[in-house]
Amino acid sequence: MQAISPSSPLVSFIPIRRRITRLAPNKLFVHCIYRSDSVYFPNGVGSSRADWQSSCAILASKVAAQEQPTDKSGEDYVNDGSADHVAAINGHKTSMDLDLVPLNKGSSDDGNSNNNKLMKPLTITDLSPAPMHGSHLRVAYQGVPGAYSEAAAEKAYPNCEAIPCDQFEVAFQAVELWIADRAVLPIENSLGGSIHRNYDLLLRHRLHIVGEVQLPVHHCLLALPGVRKEYITRVISHPQALAQCELTLNKLGLNAAREAVDDTAGAAEYIATNNLRDTAAIASARAAELYGLQILADGIHDDSNNVTRFVMLAREPIIPRTDRPFKTSIVFAHEKGTSVLFKVLSAFAFRNISLTKIESRPRRSCPIRLVDNANIGTAKHFEYMFYVDFEASMADVRAQNALAEVQEFTSFLRVLGSYPMDMTPWCPSSGD
Numbered sequence: 001m002q003a004i005s006p007s008s009p010l011v012s013f014i015p016i017r018r019r020i021t022r023l024a025p026n027k028l029f030v031h032c033i034y035r036s037d038s039v040y041f042p043n044g045v046g047s048s049r050a051d052w053q054s055s056c057a058i059l060a061s062k063v064a065a066q067e068q069p070t071d072k073s074g075e076d077y078v079n080d081g082s083a084d085h086v087a088a089i090n091g092h093k094t095s096m097d098l099d100l101v102p103l104n105k106g107s108s109d110d111g112n113s114n115n116n117k118l119m120k121p122l123t124i125t126d127l128s129p130a131p132m133h134g135s136h137l138r139v140a141y142q143g144v145p146g147a148y149s150e151a152a153a154e155k156a157y158p159n160c161e162a163i164p165c166d167q168f169e170v171a172f173q174a175v176e177l178w179i180a181d182r183a184v185l186p187i188e189n190s191l192g193g194s195i196h197r198n199y200d201l202l203l204r205h206r207l208h209i210v211g212e213v214q215l216p217v218h219h220c221l222l223a224l225p226g227v228r229k230e231y232i233t234r235v236i237s238h239p240q241a242l243a244q245c246e247l248t249l250n251k252l253g254l255n256a257a258r259e260a261v262d263d264t265a266g267a268a269e270y271i272a273t274n275n276l277r278d279t280a281a282i283a284s285a286r287a288a289e290l291y292g293l294q295i296l297a298d299g300i301h302d303d304s305n306n307v308t309r310f311v312m313l314a315r316e317p318i319i320p321r322t323d324r325p326f327k328t329s330i331v332f333a334h335e336k337g338t339s340v341l342f343k344v345l346s347a348f349a350f351r352n353i354s355l356t357k358i359e360s361r362p363r364r365s366c367p368i369r370l371v372d373n374a375n376i377g378t379a380k381h382f383e384y385m386f387y388v389d390f391e392a393s394m395a396d397v398r399a400q401n402a403l404a405e406v407q408e409f410t411s412f413l414r415v416l417g418s419y420p421m422d423m424t425p426w427c428p429s430s431g432d
């Protein structure tokens with residue numbers, strides 16, 4: 001087998017499709033289809049255009065196993081502790097070898113009978129270099145093509161390469177391992193509420209929020225062509241989508257069990273792949289188109305103002321500005337539980353800074369606080385991490401002062417990001 005170096009001026013592999021799945025907690029599997037417009041083979045055979053595929057497993061142990069934050073006041077206020085992180089990433093970048101193989105024997109259109117020789121794997125030393133400009137940004141999202149997260153990635157970064165990942169955490173890891181430049185993750189929905197898993201992952205990983213997009217979500221009920229509503233015994237979708245359509249599903253009179261799957265478009269793909277005539281999916285019209293399903297009911301979300309807010313994550317924070325509306329997201333904890341919450345919130349109120357969101361999550365590193373009371377016994381309180389979004393930039397002195405005050409009351413404080421607010425005018429999805 002002969003190896004071809006991608007550094008050869010005649011070889012250019014352009015990634016056209018990628019998919020990332022998780023093999024084990026710390027092992028990602030990257031499957032990539034490349035297009036090569038000009039391939040040079042050392043044996044002298046040339047190919048004008050071909051599609052090649054490659055797969056590789058990447059050990060993410062050092063990068064992915066992020067520690068829970070220690071309760072230290074002001075920890076990670078700046079991006080501390082990242083040197084080790086970058087070293088680990090660089091280790092992966094340099095040690096990664098990929099075998100590129102053609103998609104199928106006939107895929108190279110060189111018209112040469114020496115095709116068997118062309119089946120030999122090519123080696124490449126890097127998955128693909130980071131792009132120099134925004135239009136080819138690699139953006140990881142959870143789900144498969146047709147998922148709302150893919151639409152959010154395209155809204156945030158038009159013309160990006162959206163990379164499907166099978167889990168939310170894989171999207172985080174893809175950025176940490178430099179397989180992707182950004183991750184786009186849903187964080188809350190106007191009907192279904194917060195996506196708690198992503199709040200927890202924001203804390204576990206050290207990526208920075210660099211932007212937000214709000215996406216009108218227009219759900220459809222999809223089934224195989226020819227299937228009628230009466231045949232449906234099961235409706236499958238992402239739990240958020242099921243929650244967003246609960247009332248409408250009841251009104252449609254479907255006598256169907258509801259089942260949660262990983263993502264909306266994945267539900268549509270599953271029905272198509274397994275030819276399920278008794279199952280419907282809640283997903284987008286684009287998913288119907290991609291997987292060859294028909295739309296049984298259009299616009300089945302319970303309220304026409306159904307919007308999901310996504311955050312964009314990157315390895316580096318952006319420099320906050322004051323010449324346009326910014327939002328800042330923080331997370332904090334306090335040893336005395338919720339009792340100081342009003343003090344923290346007043347730090348913003350006194351400075352006229354509006355809060356747009358408050359969320360609390362169990363504090364996994366210290367879930368319970370015992371409160372000794374000599375007469376009554378020992379009381380137990382649950383402990384929380386608090387997430388707050390406020391409308392001000394970190395470049396704004398008011399925000400800096402507010403956070404300096406908050407730091408006095410908290411045992412742990414981290415700025416998750418200071419980023420431009422999505423100010424695009426409200427336009428409900430078509431059909432509403």
Ligand SMILES: O=C(O)C(=O)C[C@]1(C(=O)O)C=C[C@@H](O)C=C1
Nearest residue numbers: 147148149186238240263264308
């Ligand atoms: O399943 C999808 O299509 C997703 O992009 C995920 C997701 C979510 O997690 O909330 C995104 C938007 C909708 O709210 C429903 C589902």
